Amino acid sequence: MKGSEGFVVLVEFSVKEGRTKEFLELITRHAEASFANETGCLQFDVIEDGNDAHRVFLYEVYADQAAFEAHRTMPQMPTTLAGLEPLIESSRISMHNRFRHPRPTAAVSRRILVTAPALRERHHLLKGLEQAGYELIFAPLDYTPGETELVTMLGGCCAVIAGMESYTRQVFAQCPELRCISRLGVGHEHVDLMAASNAGVAVAVTLGTNNDTVADYVLAAMGLLATRTLDYDAAVRRGEWAPLFHSGLSGAIIGLVGFGRIGRSIAKRCQGFSAEMLVADPNMDPDTVARLGCTLMPLERLLPQVDFLSIQAPLLPSTRQLIGGRELAAMKPGSFLVNVARGELLDETALVSSLRAGHLGGAVLDVFQREPLPANSALLEAPRLILTPHIAGLSETSLDAMARRAVHSLLDVLNGVDPGQGYLLNPEVVEPIAVL
Template sequence: MTTRVLVPQPIAPAGLEVLREAGLETRELDTTDAAELRQAIVDCSGVLVRTAPLPADVLSAAPGLEVVSRHGVGLDAIDTGYCRDHGIRVTFAPESNTVTVAEHTIGLMTAITKNLRTVDAATRAGDFGARSRSYGIELDGKTLGVVGLGRIGRLVAQKARLGFGMRLLGYDAYLPEDAGPEGVHRCALEELLASSDVVTVHVPFTPGSRHVIDAAGLRSMKRAAYLVNCSRGGTVDEAALIDALRDGHLAGAGLDVFETEPLPAGHPLTALDNVLLTPHMAAHSTEALDRMAAHAAEGIVDVLGGREPRWPADRPPVGHRPG
C-alpha cells in the first residue's frame, strides 16, 4: 500500500529526496487554498507544510493522517489542538534556520541604524549631499534588548556582543532565571524597553504573545530607539508602531513580518522612510531552505517509521494513535 505525503508548496529538493528515499510517495502542489488542500490531503498519511494554513476542516479531510511536519519553526498556521486530540504527531525544524534568521536580524539592525535605505535612495537619485545630512549611529557600546531568548534570540545576542560590543538585556517569560545566555542581563520587559537603544523580537506567535510589544511598550522605549522584528507580525502592535515612527518617537524599524501578509498595497508602512521592509524571508538562505526541507522530511519519515522524531513539537500520550 502506497504511503503518501502531501507537500502543499514547493520545497528544496533535499526534502523531497529524504521522503522518496524512505519509500514515500509525494503529492506536490503550489497552493494555500483550503478547498484544494482538503481534496489533496484525503488519502495522505503526512503533510510537509510551509505557510499553507492547516485548520481543522482541512486536517479532518484526511482520516489516515499521522503526522504534520512544519518546514520551519512557527506553528500558528496549524491547528495543533486538533492534531493533539486526534493523535496526529506534529514535528518542526527548529535547528534549521537559526543562523539565517539571526544574520538577517543583525543585517536589519545595522541597516536601519546606519540609514542605509535612505542614503541608498539618495545616492541613486544623484543626491551625493545626503552624506552630510543622513547620519547613522554606532552600535558599539549601545544596549540591545532581546525579547525572547530561544535559539535565535540567543544567537543574535551572541553576535551583537562579540561582533559589536553591545550591552545586552534579555526578557523571556518562560526561560528559567538561571538559564540566560552568557553576557545577557535578564530583566522585566518594562526595564528592557525603557533601557534599550535597539529592541529585537524573537518570540513565537501565541495568544499570550500577541502585541507583547503594545502601544504603551512602544511609547516607553527611548526616544530615537529602533525596533527589529523577525518573529511574527502579531507580536508587535503595528498601528501603534506606525504612529511612533511617524511622529519620530522611534528613529526607525526593520521589519520582516507583518500583521497582514502579504503586506497590502498602499500599506502605511510602505510610505515611511525610516522603515526597512523585507517580505517574511529572514529564514530564506539557500542553506537554511535545504535544512528546513530535509529536517521537516526527517520528522515525517521518523513518525511513519514508528520512531520518535528528533524534533517533536508535541508529546502526545504513549500509545495514542490516529482513530
C-alpha cells in the same frame, strides 16, 4: 522529555475572562514542579490555544497509570486545585494508554503533500522521500490555502510538509489518512495540537535548523538601520554627497524580546560589538540569561533603555499585540525595532504612527499580520521602514537543513519511530504503520 512511552493525560481548561495570565502562572509552576520532582512524570506541557486566549491545555505523560495516580495524591495537589478553581469556567480530562488512531491503520497511502512555498522550486531537497517510494504532490499556490481547499489537497495523502496553513479539528476529521504534519519551521501556532493528538496525527518541527540564519538577519538589519545605508544609497542616487551622521552597533544597548534559540544566537553575535544586552522573557531565569552576558528584566523596564529592540518571541495569546502604541512610545526617541517573530506580536498601525511622527528612528519587519502583505497596507508608505517577505530564516544553508530535518522526521513517523530530540511535539502518537 524523559521518555515517550506511557499513560497520557489531556486536560482542557476554559479560563475566566481576565484571569488567563494568573492561571498560566499557577499552572506553569505546577507543571514545572511535577516534571522536576516526580520520576513517573515523563512530560508535562502547558499549551495555549493560538486562537482562543481563554483555552489552555495540559499535556501530561506518565510512566504508567499508577504514576498518574501518585501525581494526583501529591501533598501540594489540594493547594493547587484550590488556587485553580476560581480561575476557570470548566475543565475536561481524557486519559489514554498511548494513543491509538481512531481510524483504519492497516495501511496508508504513499502520497505526501508539500505546501511549504520555499520547497516548490527545490524538489531536490526532498529526494529522500522519493527514494523511499513516496509520491510528492506540490501545492500550486502563491497564497495560504483555507480549510476547504486544504482538505481537498490533503485527500489521499498520508503526510504533509507544511507551510503556514491552519490544521484544525475539522481538517483532521475530514482527512482520515493523514498521519504526520512535518512543519518547515519551528512555529506551530497554526496547528491544533490537541486535536492532532486526538486524531493520531504526529506534528513535527525543525528545531535548531535556522536560528543562526535568523540571528544573522537581525544583525544585518540592525546594521542597516544604524548606519542609514539605504538613506545614503538614495542620497547618492539623487546626486547628493553629504554625511547623515549615523549611529552604530558598538556599545549600543540591545533589547531582546524572547530568549529561545534565536534570541540566544543574537546575543552571541552582539557580544562582538561590546553591546549591552537586556532580555525580556517570562520563561527565563536570571542565571540562564546572565551566562550569555545579558540582563533579564520586565519588558516595561527594558523598553526605555534600548537603542535597538529585536522581537523573536513565540506567538501565544499572551504575546499578541505585545508591542503596541504604549510600548513604542516608551522606547527612546530615535531607537530602532526589528521583528522576526510573528506579525501579530506588533501593532502595525501604532508602528506606522510612530515612524511618521519621527519617534522611532526606523524599523525592519520580516513578518506581518497578513501575509503576503496587502497592496493597500499602510506599511508600504511608512518612512524609514524596511520590509522583507518572511525570509529571515531562509538562507540556502538553513533551507537545506530544514528540509532534511522535515524529511527525516516524516520518514521516522511513517515507520513508527520517534525521531527524538524534541522534533515531535506529540511523540506518544507514534506507532508502527503498514504502508501500501
